[in-house]
Amino acid sequence: MGSPLLTTTGAVEAGAPDAGVALHYGDPVREQRALARGDGLVDLSHLGVVTIAGADRITWLNTLSSQLLLDLAPGVSSEVLLLDVHGHIEHAPAVQDDGETLWLITEAASAEPLAAFLDSMRFTLRVEVARREDVAVLGTHAGGWSRLTDHEAHLLTWQDPWPRVGAGSTSYGPEEAEHPGIEFHRAFSLVRREALTAVVAAAQQDGARLAGVWAWEALRIEARRPRVAREVDERTIPHELDWLRTAVHLDKGCYRGQETVARVVNLGKPPRRLVFLHLDGSDHLLPEAGAEVTLGERTVGKLTSVARHEELGPIGLALIKRNVDPEAELSVSGIAAAQEVVVRPDGVTDVRPAERPGAGLRRRTI
Structure with a gap:
């Protein structure tokens, strides 16, 4: 079912994975500028929301996920990955606790399988x-988001931690101060669905304007921020x-999935790497997401x-083989694409042991 905001004058519905909300409202360039300066409001009512209640909710999710949540205080924004046994990403919900309930925000298509997985893992715990x-x-x-918090229908606001490196973590890309997304300050606000149009109307009276997911995605891509519905496949x-x-x-x-996470950090290298692409916009064409990325005659990724960014022009993210030369000019559907590194080609982080674990051991002579 589509959002009631699709009846707004100029609204054009987005396609998958954002079907049900507006791609834009007739002026995507101005919408993106408004969003970037803090005046844009994006209808993301198609996204899924899952809650976990009960006394064991935080310790339980901590045991299932990649993130350390034991000290998660009410109102603090976090995110977790739920992996399969081989370390492949299955879910990546935004997480916030309100003191009584854990709120998880996820992709539209992920809400039902996420809830089903969590429900299957409850056992005898109080959740x-x-x-x-x-x-x-x-x-x-x-x-x-500050325009929304005083409305009676506002429940909470999750503020995206990207790209700051959390305690106990590491990165395969630029340092925080040099990261292109360091000024990326996006947020998800949860409101009662029955009051969605009223909340938006109140924000508009306070100076906000609606912006579509075209603008939302352009800023996400600019910040090199991965998204499950776009960057994740069955091998990621x-x-x-x-x-x-x-x-x-x-x-x-x-x-x-922890074994894979630790093994790649300590001993291995990721087989693929995310890159940011500047696409040639001279023909005013955008390739489709999912298109092959080629180097000469060889397919090296997808x-x-x-998106079309209001300052940078056509831009994209691609997942390519790690050993592709970062200086090589790539092609997407016949459109030239220049790379910027997101994940370093060396595939090594600063927490990797200088020496392979066990390398100093010698076989005991009998």
């Missing part, structure tokens, strides 16, 4: 899992997307996200 279709998500940037491990920096604690206890 209750629920999908919250009565709650809608609104997106803002640059502190725009967190290292390939530099997702350890905000969602993985390397010193916490055992969880599903385009995962693409």
